[in-house]
Amino acid sequence: xxxxxxxxxxxxxxxxxxxxxxxxxxxxxxxxxxxxxxxxxxxxxxxxxxxxxxxxxxxxxxxxxxxxxxxxxxxxxxxxxxxxxxxxxxxxxxxxxxxxxxxxxxxxxxxxxxxxxxxxxxxxxxxxxxxxxxxxxxxxxxxxxxxxxxxxxxxxxxxxxxxxxxxxxxxxxxxxxxxxxxxxxxxxxxxxxxxxxxxxxxxxxxxxxxxxxxxxxxxxxxxxxxxxxxxxxxxxxxxxxxxxxxxxxxxxxxxxxxxxxxxxxxxxxxxxxxxxxxxxxxxxxxxxxxxxxxxxxxxxxxxxxxxxxxxxxxxxxxxxxxxxxxxxxxxxxxxxxxxxxxxxxxxxxxxxxxxxxxxxxxxxxxxxxxxxxxxxxxxxxxxxxxxxxxxxxxxxxxxxxxxxxxxxxxxxxxxxxxxxxxxxxxxxxxxxxxxxxxxxxxxxxxxxxxxxxxxxxxxxxxxxxxxxxxxxxxxxxxxxxxxxxxxxxxxxxxxxxxxxxxxxxxxxxxxxxxxxxxxxxxxxxxxxxxxxxxxxxxxxxxxxxxxxxxxxxxxxxxxxxxxxxxxxxxxxxxxxxxxxxxxxxxxxxxxxxxxxx
Numbered sequence: 001x002x003x004x005x006x007x008x009x010x011x012x013x014x015x016x017x018x019x020x021x022x023x024x025x026x027x028x029x030x031x032x033x034x035x036x037x038x039x040x041x042x043x044x045x046x047x048x049x050x051x052x053x054x055x056x057x058x059x060x061x062x063x064x065x066x067x068x069x070x071x072x073x074x075x076x077x078x079x080x081x082x083x084x085x086x087x088x089x090x091x092x093x094x095x096x097x098x099x100x101x102x103x104x105x106x107x108x109x110x111x112x113x114x115x116x117x118x119x120x121x122x123x124x125x126x127x128x129x130x131x132x133x134x135x136x137x138x139x140x141x142x143x144x145x146x147x148x149x150x151x152x153x154x155x156x157x158x159x160x161x162x163x164x165x166x167x168x169x170x171x172x173x174x175x176x177x178x179x180x181x182x183x184x185x186x187x188x189x190x191x192x193x194x195x196x197x198x199x200x201x202x203x204x205x206x207x208x209x210x211x212x213x214x215x216x217x218x219x220x221x222x223x224x225x226x227x228x229x230x231x232x233x234x235x236x237x238x239x240x241x242x243x244x245x246x247x248x249x250x251x252x253x254x255x256x257x258x259x260x261x262x263x264x265x266x267x268x269x270x271x272x273x274x275x276x277x278x279x280x281x282x283x284x285x286x287x288x289x290x291x292x293x294x295x296x297x298x299x300x301x302x303x304x305x306x307x308x309x310x311x312x313x314x315x316x317x318x319x320x321x322x323x324x325x326x327x328x329x330x331x332x333x334x335x336x337x338x339x340x341x342x343x344x345x346x347x348x349x350x351x352x353x354x355x356x357x358x359x360x361x362x363x364x365x366x367x368x369x370x371x372x373x374x375x376x377x378x379x380x381x382x383x384x385x386x387x388x389x390x391x392x393x394x395x396x397x398x399x400x401x402x403x404x405x406x407x408x409x410x411x412x413x414x415x416x417x418x419x420x421x422x423x424x425x426x427x428x429x430x431x432x433x434x435x436x437x438x439x440x441x442x443x444x445x446x447x448x449x450x451x452x453x454x455x456x457x458x459x460x461x462x463x464x465x466x467x468x469x470x471x472x473x474x475x476x477x478x479x480x481x482x483x484x485x486x487x488x489x490x491x492x493x494x495x496x497x498x499x500x501x502x503x504x505x506x507x508x509x510x511x512x513x514x515x516x517x518x519x520x521x522x523x524x525x526x527x528x529x530x531x532x533x534x535x536x537x538x539x540x541x542x543x544x545x546x547x548x549x550x551x552x553x554x555x556x557x558x559x560x561x562x563x564x565x566x567x568x569x570x571x572x573x574x575x576x577x578x579x580x581x582x583x584x585x586x587x588x589x590x591x592x593x594x595x596x597x
Contacts (some may be wrong), residue, residue, distance in 0.1 A: 424453030
């Protein structure tokens with residue numbers, strides 16, 4: 001019988017070489033020996049009647065009376081397709097590479113087949129001619145054909161659609177699993193179950209506690225600013241109690257903050273092997289810490305609301321502080337600018353510059369603020385600095401005018417000194433006339449006027465020279481002081497020189513008509529008497545006594561005019577004294593009546 005030539009094998013369909021005749025029955029209790037295939041894999045065979053396997057050429061071993069593995073008879077075809085394909089045995093099958101899985105998969109050993117029916121056992125030999133299979137079979141015994149392995153139906157047949165669906169499902173599963181795997185820093189489990197739920201709750205409690213801690217810290221810092229303001233401005237007992245209560249709040253806030261930090265550090269919620277019990281315990285501790293932080297925050301808010309009156313009072317004082325300090329700084333700046341302007345004109349202002357430099361320490365204290373020196377002290381310092389700086393600025397701005405004024409005064413006083421020198425030379429003729437016409441008592445006190453006038457004028461001229469030197473050196477205070485001295489000396493000289501001429505004039509008038517002076521004195525006395533008796537039947541002794549004494553004194557003065565050489569100067573002084581006494585009584589009466597006596 002002619003054998004059909006072998007057909008080439010394909011990867012997805014079994015070739016004709018794999019077909020085999022029906023298996024022949026054998027003993028069910030035979031143990032299949034393990035043989036190594038050509039590609040190094042172990043295959044299992046069953047022997048019938050204990051016959052030893054027979055090998056032929058380079059093919060796999062075969063057993064006598066049992067199903068031997070079938071191989072492709074074309075070596076080239078075997079080499080192209082990969083490892084050798086083995087067929088099924090009688091009660092099992094050899095585990096070789098399946099055609100639909102390629103040469104890289106390991107072979108598996110199938111379990112023995114169940115017992116055959118009597119029909120199969122009665123017909124143990126079922127030959128298949130070589131032409132049907134396309135293989136050259138070598139029988140184990142004479143005239144005994146080799147049984148073909150059993151087929152497993154569609155189970156080992158490849159399915160392209162199923163493989164494609166499997167490949168498409170892999171990216172979808174990866175997309176669902178990988179984000180969860182890398183959540184939480186890449187250390188959490190993909191499927192945490194109850195532990196992951198507890199972790200999420202603990203993390204939420206941790207976030208809520210952190211928010212409460214931040215709110216409490218912010219409220220404490222804001223309230224500390226208010227307390228410092230009150231302490232700096234107000235020194236009342238209420239302010240002291242507020243400061244003490246805030247310090248107590250600070251200690252309590254430190255305690256709850258420490259408990260919150262301890263609760264946060266107790267568990268690492270990002271740990272991969274975090275247990276559900278640990279996460280639940282952390283959640284409870286963090287929730288308790290958050291509740292305590294919130295409660296302290298509410299109490300702190302109520303305490304801050306009670307500080308409204310004290311804070312308002314402190315802010316009112318602080319509202320005065322800032323403008324006062326700013327005014328002081330502006331005054332210092334203006335004084336400095338004024339000094340710069342004066343120096344640009346070529347004038348010196350060393351004394352003003354020294355006074356301005358003395359205010360520098362005060363400015364430093366103002367910059368340090370009320371927190372260090374107190375609000376009241378800072379206010380007083382700011383007002384003093386502003387006042388002194390304003391004086392420096394004013395004097396600096398007036399310095400050009402002051403220089404011109406000094407120059408004018410120097411010239412004026414120099415001219416006056418020269419005029420007094422001339423007038424002092426005229427005193428001697430006046431004294432000569434007084435000596436000639438009136439008694440010695442009328443001119444005795446004027447004898448030294450010419451000499452005193454000349455000496456005073458010399459002193460004034462010397463001081464003028466010193467003042468000019470101070471002006472040239474731009475020592476403005478010294479120049480001003482010297483000019484004041486010169487003026488006082490010239491005033492004294494002027495009065496002395498004028499006294500001589502004035503006395504001669506008055507003596508001439510009283511000598512000519514003394515009755516005029518008498519009437520002036522009596523008029524003053526009568527005016528005082530009418531005022532003393534106004535609204536009264538009897539005068540007040542306090543008023544009547546001085547007025548009666550003035551009348552008597554006037555009568556005595558009139559009596560001195562009798563004789564050959566009367567003392568007219570004594571008469572004039574007595575009438576003047578009478579008028580002054582009457583004027584004093586009038587002023588006293590008016591003062592008493594104005595006060596309601």
